[in-house]
Amino acid sequence: MTTFLLNRTRVELAPIDPDLTVLEFLRQDAKLTGTKEGCASGDCGACTVVVGEHTDTGLRYRAVNSCITFVHSLAGKQLLTVEHLAETGQLHPVQQAMVKHHGSQCGFCTPGFIMSLFALYHSDVAPEREAVLNALSGNLCRCTGYRPIIDAALALLEERHGDAFSEQAEAIDAELAALNPSMNDSGVGFWQPRNRAELGQTLAAHPEARFSAGSTDLALEKTQQVKELPALIDLTGVEELQQLSVDDAFIHIGAALPYADLAPALLADYPEASEWLDRLGSTPIRNRGSLGGNLGNASPIGDTPPLLIALNAEVTLGSQNGQRRLPVSELITGYRQTVLADGEWIDTVHIPRRPDHSTLRAYKISKRFEDDISTVCACFYLERDGDTVTEFRAGFGGLAATPLSLTDWSQALVGQAWSQLDIDAIAADLASRLAPIDDVRASAQYRVTVTANLWRRFHLESSPSGVITRVSNPGAYHHA
Secondary structure: OEEEEEOOEEEEEEEOOOEEEEHHHHHHOOOOOOOOOOOOOOOOOOOEEEEEEEEEEEEEEEEHHHHHOOHHHHHOEEEEEEOOOEEEOOOOOOHHHHHOOHHHHHHHHHHHHHHHHHHHHHHOOOOOHHHHHHOOOOOOOOOOOOOOHHHHHHHHHHHHOOHHHHHHHHHHHHHHHHHHHEEEEEOHHHHHHHOOOHHHHHHHHHOOEEEEEOOOOOHHHHHHHOOOOOOOOHHHHHHHHOOOEEOOOOOEOOOOOOOOHHHHHHHHHHHHHHHHOOOOOOOOHHOOHHHHHHHHHHHOOOOOOHHHHOOEEEEEEEEEEEEEEEEEEHOOOOOOOOOOOOOOOEEEEEEOOOOEEEEEEEEOOOOOOOOOOOOOEEEEEEEOOOOEEEEEEEEEEOOOOOEEOOHHHHHHHHHHHHHOOOOHHHHHHHHHHOOOOOOOOOOHHHHHHHHHHHHHHHHHHOOOOOOOOOOOOOOOOOOO
């Protein structure tokens, strides 16, 4: 039984297919057709809805892509769509702002924008343009040019005040807390364990089941490849896999913790990863996606392995028999293959705390600035004693069947004077070690050339003069 609130109405679903998406439920079962299907891959935002969740600090609203979110994951939560915002014929402030500023033309994308803005309205962000652009990073519009939508959002935040949802927040939060199941077992191929012990037992009883840790990629097997997913274990309800702690040595991140929740701790130590994180999908993707999901997916174009490899991160694998810990660089063994044995799961990722005199850069090359798959992802990490290189690591994605560390190449720089390096010779050596493929995103030669140039860029940015290598407009809506 999967129980959740659809606005304020209690919904109990059983039995339903384990891979039924929220979008399918809304349009086909609930007959709420304001939520649109555009891409069915989490790229366009037309299907954006808002999920309310009970937390230790109260009710929290977040935008998610309904096309790649499974209904079972709503257990114990509240689902809101564009139909739920207006009350007694009165438009919600978000809707009023869009009307006032002419933020809709053809209207197909408008419900998604409104729901992203609703989540922003209920956040605590300052009324700044960058916050608006971040909130709308998962929504595409091909009519307005975005200006009137951004104007509506900024005006909305400047005049923000309570709404009916704010007034009902405590009551809704209490109702969600009471709904939270001890173990969501649908009986038809979906399980949502609540702790490691239940996870181990569920996996032992259903070894054929696939893991879902946000489903931002897994769901594409259904929506893009028309495959069935008959048995799923949802890791997002496992308490230990949602935890984050920081000690003197590591940032410890539960494998199913959404990117949005790990961001503050990561950026506190490594603020240079800010752009990389902003370009890791979009706000709705980061509200669902997780390190464990990205690592377990073992895609050669996953964005997190290159950064984790460069940072010398480690991963703990769990099972009923105990745990084992290994470097992230040893986790992925082939195309979508890992060292995970039967009965194991990715439990925790451990990122070393930042030492003094270190430099990090994380570069992503893609056709769209936001919410796009990498053509190349390159991350470089450097420690120096004066001008002498004491530690240098790199991680690369999009260049082979697995993420690359190229340890021999990077270790050859240790002990050398950073300012005296033969940059072109090192770039040529790097290029000679790469053998990517041609595909729809780029040619092999383009990938090789770009990767070598990213090395040059890193060296320039790490020089004492601090050369600026990008001319950017922080107010631009990049993916338009």
